[in-house]
Amino acid sequence: MKKVLVTGGTGFVGLQVILQLLNKGYDVRTTIRKESGQKRILKVLQANDAKNLSKLSFIKADLSSDDNWIEAMQDCDGVFSVASPVFFDKPKNELDAIRPALDGTMRILKAANESGVKRVVMTSNFGAVGFSKKSGVTTEDDWTDENQPGLSIYEKSKLLAEKAAWNYANKSDVNLELVTVNPVAIFGSALNAHVSGSFDLLKNLLSGKVSWIPNLPLNVVDVRDVADIQIRAMETPEAAGQRFIASADGQISMREIVSLIQQRRPQVASKVSSKKLPDWIMNIAALFNETAKEGKLMKSMNRNVSNQKAKRILGWEPLSNNETTVLSAVDSLIKYNEF
Template sequence: MKKALVTGGTGFVGLQIILQLLNRGYDVKTTIRKDSGKDRIIEILTENNVKNIDNLSFIKADLSSDDNWEEAMNDREFVFSVASPVFFGKIKNEEDAIKPALDGTLRILKAANKTGVKRVVMTSNFGAVGFSKMSGLTTEKDWTDENTKGLSIYEKSKLLAEKAAWNYIHQSNVNLEFATVNPVAIMGPALDHHVSGSFDLLKNLLNGQMNRIPNLSLNVVDVRDVARIHILAMETPTADGQRFIASEDGQISMKKIAQLIKTKRPEVSERVTNKSMPDWILDLGSFFNQEAREGKLLKDMNRNVSNKKAKEVLEWEPLSNNEETVLSAVDSLIKYQLI
């Protein structure tokens, strides 16, 4: 029986990875920050008729402390580094986000190297890949420039954490196989009320907080596909040393998302606006505030994103498409009363 550790088991992606690993017959251990996380995870897995729940164990560990990480990995062959540092409120100081992200990433890798783990698959994000590219085809060979105007503190922290991880892996005294998964906006069906930050776009649209729709497109991915790519990156020998963009085929515009909700989910579309935001509003606003700069970057960046590498190296095929991924996310917002 293959033995894996999943960090951050209560998270949106972590839960899906645990679910799929158990259904595939893995012995799974997961880290939780609070004792209440154990009951919550078991309840969710039971509700979803997950197999082999008895193969799941728990250990308390936090990215901000060295406590228990070596114990968590001592008998594990594989580690899924999914957890991210938890922030409360708006992050104003870059160092408050970047240092915990770097420290937490290196803490995981050092413990894995010390305890003889075979392979670590790290959840990075598309913010480390394609936020500086304005044209052409974006692939795993691309890296975001940390000085890109409009890059959010969160995206910058993920970028620098992934760079630090690769720098560590390439050291001569490190004997770890390593791969990263770089998801675009993660949506799809949630297993409980815990959803990704990408759902905020849909929340703002559905709640009427987005009173004009910007002229921007999104690359989206179903959370089940993200989990599947993680597992394939762990199981595929040739995935060692590789990055994998996790994205459905193509892209979808915010305008199309609004139309999709109005057509397919009219019962929650009352506050979804029909008004468009002229490009000049974001362009002008970008001179004055960070939120507009971030919006302008999302509008201007290249959305021609390749998922070819995951298909060819991992033999992965998308479970969902853009429209289904968005609608299942909307359904989760309705189901868990998040709008």
């Protein structure tokens, strides 16, 4: 792989992928939705001591339009499909979220196949893997049931988009290799104020919006590890046709995160609640409230998640553990005054 395209270069994960690719000497082209994105990306990369900035180029392309995708992939060996449809307001119904996700995914894959791209590494989501498994060990062989009660519209859109991607890639007349990376909740250090949706959990804790803390176990991953896995998935021949869960070892609960912030970042913990929410209250609330229903699903799903496949096939080892991943995310929120 000599030259690659990264979609969604202004995003939390996309920026980290570009930084690591440039530091490894790749020729990188990235898509931007607006011209202002180019200045924003260059400013962030310069601030983070990126190497080989002369090897970075830009092209305007949007997941909602066919324009420029063939041009974007010209002469590219691989494509990192990182971008997701942007919602400025929560979609009122499933189709408003699912259709853009499906259309955007197919637009990228079809353009890649037509352009002769060898491999596409697609950023999927753990929501496509482990939200229906209740026990045992969750691996890349598992799939979430699209009709799972409590499954959010966002998770369902990522699930259906990945299924559509595999259906397309497995067609006899399609010549590209597909790899998907399925991250759990992404934290870690942000390169700028643009962070992942997972950070909302920390923002709500730090701002005091969460009054009662549920007994909720979580799997987390550092954004640097997500980017590292994606690049290894592009470079490793054996990765073709595979899914890879991106997760730190083990798990961390919401209550453990609260204790971690209070003990290690006491200067921002004044509004962090220590009150524990009993399970029975969440179960009752889930009968009437959509957010509580999603929380109940998060609590009931299996959190014994295996990251062994990425270690075995890609030679990957986590750069960060659960505690440092969470604390570096908190530090980013402090740095950018984001709560």
